[in-house]
Amino acid sequence: MAQEGPDWNGLLKWSLAHSDGTTKPPQNLSEEERRWFMEAMQSQAVDVIKRMKEITLVMQTPDKVLEEQGVTSQDIEELLDELQEHVESIxxxxxxxxxxxxxxxxxxxKNSHAGIRAKAAEVVTTIVQNNPKSQKLVMEANGLEPLLSNFSSDPDVTVRTKALGAISSxxxxxxxxxxxFRLANGYAPLKDALSSESIRFQRKALNLVQYLLQENSSDCNIVRELGLTRIMMHLASSEDAEVREAALRGLFEVARDSKSGDSNLAKDGEKLKQILQERIKSIIDMAPDDLGAAKEERLLVDSLWNACFNEPSSLREKGLLVVPGDDAPAPDVASKLFEPPLRSQAAQLAAASKDSSAAEEKRAPLLLGLGSPSSGGDRQT
Known part of the structure; x- marks a missing residue:
């Protein structure tokens, strides 16, 4: 019987034969080789679409029917994991x-299982990230509404965090x-997120606040009225370096707003000065290795001090704004990632081939039995 689908073993042999990591002159493919390779790639694309249609069929199936077929919430989460891999392609x-x-x-x-709600938000994030067409499609499908609902009021902090990530993208x-987002008063749940005990939730909220202020400086007034500036000042002393830096970036956006910067931070000027002085002292006391890792924080502290108090910080006077090693080139780690395309793909195909049997066994229960015995496999309603 002829083999169905692309000849992955043949593709692996071909790619390894044509890409062994050595420097060779480019080889011209024969028309037959080119046609064979393109057919293999097109077959894979067709297979992905087919699989996405199968996953869609499962998502369209009522929960009660899935439960009757023995499909668990964990099965659905694994299915969404697979879907997320597929939609990484725009x-x-x-x-x-x-x-x-x-x-x-x-x-x-809106699923009753928190894990499914969180995973669905992750998939949405992947779909809309840097993708204007899918952003428009999700907006037209009213996707922002349940994301905002989960972000603001879901009892599970992971679901709230994933929803915030999807909203940001x-x-x-x-x-x-x-x-x-503004019309739905999205800033209110951002305040709750900043006050959360979850470091990850705080980071995502701070990053979104900074982006919103960059897009519209008039939002600085909203940030002040809701008390977000005071929360960000508190987070500027966080034990987590990423939270500190994100909080300082947000405060800097408020401070540099030429129209409302003074009014936004003037009331808390002394408190902010005290916080920045404490950060400066911590930076001065840092070990050399820690000092190098805190490059962005050093720059942010100095920039914020200068924006608020119209003078350079003492970091400049002490020579800590720029330290040895700041301008050193980054280590060359990227070259290891740039394998010849066919070899890189061949490695992925080899891994996929190795795990294909187990994957098929795992997927089968999700697609078998969805139809009644007399329906010839048609989906139940």
Whole structure:
């Protein structure tokens, strides 16, 4: 019987034979080799679309039917993991809506299982990231509404964090998304996120606040009125370096607003000065290795001090704004990642081939038995 699907073993042998890591003159492919390779790649693309359609079928199936077939919430999460891998390709992300998968995916944001709600938000994040077309499609499918609901009031902090990540990706470089976020009073749950005990939640909230202020400096007034500046000042003393830096970036955006910067921080000027002085003292006391790692924090502290008090910080006077090693070139770690394309793909195909049997066994229960015995495999409703 002829083999179905692409000849992965043949592709592996071909790619290894044509890409062994040595420097060789480019080899011209024969027309037959080129045609064979393109057919293999196209077959794989067709297989991915087919698999995405199968996953869509599962997402469209009522929960009660899935439960009757023995499908668990963990099975659904694993299925969403697989879908996320597929939609990392922008083309596949945009195709998800065409095959009917976007709406049921958004529906999973309201699922009764926290793990499914969180994973669905992760998939949405991947779909809309740097993808204006899918951003528009998600907005048209009212995807922002359940994300905002989960972000603001879900009892599970992981779900809230994942929803915030999806919102951040959805509204970036997306004017309708930004407008909808502001109209829905998105800043209010941001205040709760900044006050959370979850470091990851705080980081994501701080990064979004900075982006919003960069996009519209008039939002500085909202930040002040809601008390976000005081929370950011508190977080500027966090034990987590990334939280400290993100808080300092947010405060700097407020301070440098020429129209409202003074009014936004003037009331808390002495408190802010005290916090910055404490950060300066901590930086002065740092070991050389820690000092190098705190390069961005050093620059932020000095910039914020200068913006608020119209003078350079004492870090400049002590010569700590720039320290030895700051301008050293980064270690060369990227070259290891740039394998010849076919070899890199061949390694992935080899791993995929090795795990294919186990993967098929895992997936089968999700797709078998969805139809009644008399329906010839049609989906139950």
């Amino acid at each position: 083309d596949m992300a945009n195709d998800l809506n065409s095959i009917g998968g976007l709406v049921p995916l958004i529906g999973y944001l 959805l509204i970036r470089q997306n004017k309708p998304g930004l407008a909808a």
